[in-house]
Amino acid sequence: MKTILTIIFRLTVSCLLAGAVMGAAFVMTSKAKKHNEHVKEQKVMLNLLGYSEKNPAPASLGMHALYRYIVTEGEALSMGYLVPLADEGRGGFAFVAIDLDGNFLARHPVTIAEEEAREADAREQAILSVLGPGRTIRYADQTIIVTDGEKRMAYLLPGKFPGFKTFIKVMMAVDPAYGILGLEIMEHEEDPGLGGEIVQDYFKNQFKGKAFDTIRKLDVVKTPLPGDYLQALEAGKRGGLGAEEVAKIQEQYKDNDIYALTGATISSRSVTSGVKGMVRKFSYRIAILDRVLAEQHIAVPF
Amino acid sequence: MKNPAMFRKLLLSLVALLLLPVLAQAEGLVAGQSFGKANEIVVTFAAAMDAAKVTNPANYVVYEEQDPDIRLPVTNVALAADGKTAILTFAEPLNSTQAHVVSIANLTQAGKAAESFRVMKSYLGYLLSILVSALLINNFVFTKYLGLCVFFGTSKRKDTAKGMGLTFTIVMVVSAIMSWFFYQFVMKPYGLNFLQIVIFIGLVSLTVQAVDTILRKVNPALFNAFGVYLVLVIANCVIIAVPLILADNEYNFFESFMLALGAGGGFLLALYLMSSVRERMELAKIPPTFKGVPIAFIVAGQFALAFLGFSGLNIF
Amino acid sequence: MATDKSNMQLVVNGILNENPIFRLVLSMCPAVGISTTVMNGFMLGVAVLFVQVFSSCTIALFKNKIHPRIRIPTYTLTIATWVTVIDLVLAAYLPEAYARMGIFIKLIVAFAIITMRLEMFACKESVNASFWDGIGMGLGFMFGMMALGLVRELLGLGTILGYDVLGFKPLLFFVLPFAGFFCVGLMMAFFNYIEIVYKRAKRA
Incomplete structure (x- = not known):
């Protein structure tokens, strides 16, 4: 009996010690983790828009996050967008509810600071508190609308879709006409040497410059990548081709389908169809949201 | 398996579990x-x-x-x-x-x-596709390269391979189900995700200990045959990888069950195939530099190459 | 019982005589799975070194307080704690390297080499000796991973640490996932060969 008690006591003490060590590590790292993720995301976004350290973004550049939620009330579903407000220098946010047919339902002012709005939990709490009881919300996705002064420059769409092995997480920049400005693979677990090549310039840059109409019909072909196109796609790497030449070649291939990676047709196809789906859905939703915002005279900074 | 009646019962309950989601569909217009x-x-x-x-x-x-x-x-x-x-x-x-x-x-x-x-596509088909995927397409040994220490250690004889594979499958399924419950009802609601590793490895040890004790009391014959493998289970990375994967993918109960079953079955399959080859290889003339572990690695590489052929397989 | 080896001997022992990958044939999963580049090998090596050293020291420090009946659970708990710590730290400060190594960081917890070292060495020796033994084992693992990474990266991609040294890709085969098996097998055979030749030369 005494041994059992000693064992229990010692196990408890070691568990408590272990818990203390892990808890301390968690507390110390969680802030840095969030900060680093945010910095990395910002960097990727600016890169996608064509800015770098040599070519910094102008101060007038504004990035406005738009969060989409699915609202459930009993059996009924509706969409809700958390939009930043521009009016009279007060800022703040509003939660705009739209039904499934695209009609305006309601508008709730949400009081939340901009930094807090980046935290998923705090955001959710703030929205729930203005919606009233009986409604639940489910986070769907986020869009970042990039403006330069009054003008809309681009949309940044983070997305996630199934790849060959597990999910592929991407960030995509599209222009106001929904043509693709750039694609960046954020996370993936495809095989190195095969599907893992989706992160290479010669694959992901193929999406650059595709117009909306091309994207709708975009497919994957298994023919080898033409040499001049390859050079143009990898121009950023070795600095071989001049900007003019690259533009010329890009123009020549801009209506072509995506050339599949050797030995990784499935990965290529999943990225292509994922990108297609993202652009198609986004263009549909932003059109509805813009119409509603205009009809209801909701002033937004984008 | 030394106990056919028990085995049959196990199989029956498995089938019943599989059919549950199908039978639960409602009647209407x-x-x-x-x-x-x-x-x-x-x-x-x-x-x-x-x-x-x-x-x-x-x-x-x-x-x-x-x-x-x-x-x-x-x-x-x-x-x-x-x-x-x-x-x-x-x-x-x-x-x-x-x-x-x-x-x-x-x-x-x-x-x-x-x-x-x-x-939607038939849910049963979806479940089976998880099983087949874990078994063949994403076989944990040959395409995810997990559990290799135990794999090379216990694939010398067919008997050992079968014993290890079966023990592993049972522990895998039980611990995966427990991990799933813990993840869904304790870790997720209380934001304890960072404790994943400790909790999952703890549950695995607990399962191994429990199976050890129960088997020793209930069926000593079975314990004599399989007891030695129980300790090895804990040193197998697959057993900790599966709970991590199902937590990442937010699988539900049936899906978790299928993934665990596929992972265990895949390990059994890999062990059996490998041991068959290695038994034969003892008769073959192998250059002295390659004797033992090196040639086993080359063979495993060839298996991995062959299993690559399953990728993209889509039955359901 | 205290070891009579000096600190330096302990370290060398871990790197050469008892190299975890090529001699003890333990922790093969990462050796096959993610040894595609030198950098991957190095990063995982650092993580294993950290876990090994800290776990060894922890066990050596508390060796008199651990009840023999709960030895193994205590080892597991210790390792899992340090793995969690390195997992959190890497995820926070080196997110890119962390993403490349995927699940393998978390799987350090199931590496036989660490538990084995605790059982065979740390629970009997002083903190100092355990520290150097941990360093040796960690470096040995890192050395093995980096050697594999070097061969695979050089032959597969024609680069070392991401720098183009060959200017072409000799054998893409080597970076493909399954080639890890062949690579480990061939390198083990290579070490065996050296040993055989060495013994023959000694006898002659």
């Missing part, structure tokens, strides 16, 4: 639904329907479950001669990996109204 060709959904009604009401595309609202605001326009509805089967044609190909929700307005027959229903 709509008797069946499935995906047809790339851009079709086939709806089967319980009784013959009025063609005029059914074939009006405006009555249908169809969307992917994840995106309820994006309607998929129905271009045409064709009703078969018996009045029971309707084929909905869409403008664009459907993404059949997603569940679609179809609701039909203004359609009542014999007092029953057709409400909205979900169209």
Whole structure:
């Protein structure tokens, strides 16, 4: 009996010690983790828009996050967008509810600071508190609308879709006409040497410059990548081709389908169809949201 | 297996567990639904329907479950001669990996109204695809390179391979189910995700200890045969990888069960194949530099190459 | 019982005589799975070094307080704690390297080499000796991983640490996932060969 008690006591003490060590590590790292993720995301976004350290973004550049939620009330579903407000220098946010047919339902002012709005939990709490009881919300996705002064420059769409092995997480920049400005693979677990090549310039840059109409019909072909196109796609790497030449070649291939990676047709196809789906859905939703915002005279900074 | 009656019972309960989601489907005006060709959904009604009401595309609202605001326009509805089967044609190909929700307005027959229903690939098929994927396509040993220490250690003899594989499968399934419960009902609600590693490894040790004790008391013969492998289970990375994967993918109970079963079965399969080759290799002339472990690695590489052929396999 | 080896001997022992990958044939999963580049090998090596050293020291420090009946659970708990710590730290400060190594960081917890070292060495020796033994084992693992990474990266991609040294890709085969098996097998055979030749030369 005494041994059992000693064992229990010692196990408890070691568990408590272990818990203390892990808890301390968690507390110390969680802030840095969030900060680093945010910095990395910002960097990727600016890169996608064509800015770098040599070519910094102008101060007038504004990035406005738009969060989409699915609202459930009993059996009924509706969409809700958390939009930043521009009016009279007060800022703040509003939660705009739209039904499934695209009609305006309601508008709730949400009081939340901009930094807090980046935290998923705090955001959710703030929205729930203005919606009233009986409604639940489910986070769907986020869009970042990039403006330069009054003008809309681009949309940044983070997305996630199934790849060959597990999910592929991407960030995509599209222009106001929904043509693709750039694609960046954020996370993936495809095989190195095969599907893992989706992160290479010669694959992901193929999406650059595709117009909306091309994207709708975009497919994957298994023919080898033409040499001049390859050079143009990898121009950023070795600095071989001049900007003019690259533009010329890009123009020549801009209506072509995506050339599949050797030995990784499935990965290529999943990225292509994922990108297609993202652009198609986004263009549909932003059109509805813009119409509603205009009809209801909701002033937004984008 | 030394105990056929027990084995049969185990198999039966397994089948019952598999059939559960299928039997739980409700009866209504709509008797069946499935995906047809790339851009079709086939709806089967319980009784013959009025063609005029059914074939009006405006009555249908169809969307992917994840995106309820994006309607998929129905271009045409064709009703078969018996009045029971309707084929909905869409403008664009459907993404059949997603569940679609179809609701039909203004359609009542014999007092029953057709409400909205979900169209998706058969759930059983989906579950089986998880199983097959873990077993063959993403075999943990040959395509994810996990559990190799134990794999090379216990694949010298077929008997050892079978014993290890079976013990491992049982512990895998039990610990994965426990991990799933813990993840869903303790770790997720209280934000303890960062304790994943400790909790999962703790549950595995607990399972091993429990199986050890129970087997020792209940079936000493079985314990004598399999007891030695129990200790090795804990040193196998697959056993900790599976809970981590199912936590990452937010699998539900059945899916977790299938993944664990596939992982265990895949390990058994890999061990058995490997041990068969290694038993033969003892008779072969192998250069002294390659004797033992090096040649085993080369063989495993060839198996991995062969298993690569399963990738892209899509049965269901 | 205290070891009579000096600190330096302990370290060398871990790297050569008892190299975890090529001699003890332990922790093969990462050796096959993610040894595609030198950098991957180095990063995972650092993580294992950290876990090994800290776990060894922890066990050596508390060796008199651990009840023999709960030895193994205590080892597991210790390792899992330090793995969690390195997992959190890497995820926070080196997110890119962390993403490349995927699940393998978390799987350090199931590496036989660490538990084995605790059982065979740390629970009997002083903190100092355990520290150097941990360093040796960690470096040995890192050395093995980096050697594999070097061969695979050089032959597969024609680069070392991401720098183009060959200017072409000799054998893409070597970076493909399954080639890890062949690579480990061939390198083990190579070490065996050296040993055989060495022994023959000694006898002659």
